[in-house]
Amino acid sequence: MSTHHTSTDDADPRPKAVLFCPDCGHESGLPGDWIVDEDPGRTTHTCPACDATVEERRRPEPMLAP
Known part of the structure; x- marks a missing residue:
């Protein structure tokens, strides 16, 4: 038996990265x-x-060359 997947091309999907x-x-x-x-x-x-803070990310410190 095969599984039928509907195409999402016609849908208006939410972007993958949403805050x-x-x-x-x-x-x-x-x-x-x-x-x-x-x-x-x-x-x-x-x-x-x-004006609420939604996301706050610290940036990693750059690695120093030996």
């Missing part, structure tokens, strides 16, 4: 309409609707 605001429920893909602040040690995504 959700925990405070107001705003959602958008990456890159989306998030406010991005990049410092030397971290990247922060802020919600454009309510």
Whole structure:
């Protein structure tokens, strides 16, 4: 017996990388309409609707040559 899989070409799928605001429920893909602040040690995504911090990532320190 074979399994039939429907094609998703006609569907409007959500992007694979989607961030959700925990405070107001705003959602958008990456890159989306998030406010991005990049410092030397971290990247922060802020919600454009309510100014909540959605994601904060520390950047790894570069490896020094021996």
